[in-house]
Amino acid sequence: MNDYHIHTPLCHHAVGTPLEYLQTAEKLGLMEIGFADHNPMPAHFDQWRMSFEDLPRYIEMIEEIRGSSIPVRIGLECDYIRGYESWIEQLAAKYPWDFLIGSVHYISPGWAVDDPQYLSRFADYPVQEIWDLYWKNYVEAIKSELFDFVAHPDLPKKFGYRPKGDLARYYEPAIGALVDHGAAYEMNTAGLRKEAEEIYPAYTFVKLAGIAGVPVLINSDAHAPEEVGYNFDFAREIAGKAGYKNTVRFEKRQRIEMPW
Numbered sequence: 001m002n003d004y005h006i007h008t009p010l011c012h013h014a015v016g017t018p019l020e021y022l023q024t025a026e027k028l029g030l031m032e033i034g035f036a037d038h039n040p041m042p043a044h045f046d047q048w049r050m051s052f053e054d055l056p057r058y059i060e061m062i063e064e065i066r067g068s069s070i071p072v073r074i075g076l077e078c079d080y081i082r083g084y085e086s087w088i089e090q091l092a093a094k095y096p097w098d099f100l101i102g103s104v105h106y107i108s109p110g111w112a113v114d115d116p117q118y119l120s121r122f123a124d125y126p127v128q129e130i131w132d133l134y135w136k137n138y139v140e141a142i143k144s145e146l147f148d149f150v151a152h153p154d155l156p157k158k159f160g161y162r163p164k165g166d167l168a169r170y171y172e173p174a175i176g177a178l179v180d181h182g183a184a185y186e187m188n189t190a191g192l193r194k195e196a197e198e199i200y201p202a203y204t205f206v207k208l209a210g211i212a213g214v215p216v217l218i219n220s221d222a223h224a225p226e227e228v229g230y231n232f233d234f235a236r237e238i239a240g241k242a243g244y245k246n247t248v249r250f251e252k253r254q255r256i257e258m259p260w
């Protein structure tokens with residue numbers, strides 16, 4: 001197995017050196033790892049990401065640990081925000097990335113759905129409204145075709161808030177967009193560490209995406225070295241139950257299928 005969603009301290013909310021993350025992966029017997037720290041955004045954005053000036057340092061510190069052990073890929077976790085598509089395109093051209101992840105954290109200007117600072121908004125707005133906004137952005141992120149795969153599909157459940165009824169109504173448009181635009185998605189085990197107490201996305205999403213033939217990766221979203229490969233056996237079991245027999249890896253933005 002691989003882990004393609006690993007952060008570094010350059011984003012100001014992760015700890016440990018790239019080498020320490022790599023050492024956990026070696027210990028677990030992972031085949032590859034990929035760093036994907038939060039992308040730089042223009043200066044007026046939040047501080048929970050690497051600064052534009054740190055981009056060369058980011059690449060350098062990962063390149064430094066390459067070659068001595070398992071393959072180490074270099075990517076970015078990019079915030080998809082409407083209007084900043086050309087910013088992402090510029091970042092994409094700055095380095096021969098192995099992969100770019102598309103994420104929706106901001107559901108409207110200044111409101112990150114996973115930030116505890118805005119937790120009270122779950123009391124102020126109907127949960128359904130928050131989910132509607134999130135998934136609208138998520139589908140747009142997929143349609144932008146800027147990304148190789150999209151992250152943590154049902155992130156707005158992080159604090160445990162889910163709308164009533166069959167949530168497939170949210171999953172289906174996203175899965176349709178993944179099919180139409182040829183992107184993959186991740187099963188992100190960080191959800192198991194949060195109030196959601198569930199992998200992002202829920203099993204129904206994985207099941208429907210599997211039927212639709214959408215490629216999947218299992219990632220930890222590690223913000224500390226000990227989180228690398230977190231609960232991967234459990235995630236693998238769920239993916240298998242949904243019918244997945246393969247995963248994918250990336251090299252210079254080429255998607256390569258591999259059996260599990």
Ligand SMILES: [Zn+2]
Pocket residue numbers: 007011013038223
């Ligand atoms: Zn983060």
Ligand SMILES: [Zn+2]
Pocket residue numbers: 077103105151152
């Ligand atoms: Zn994220």
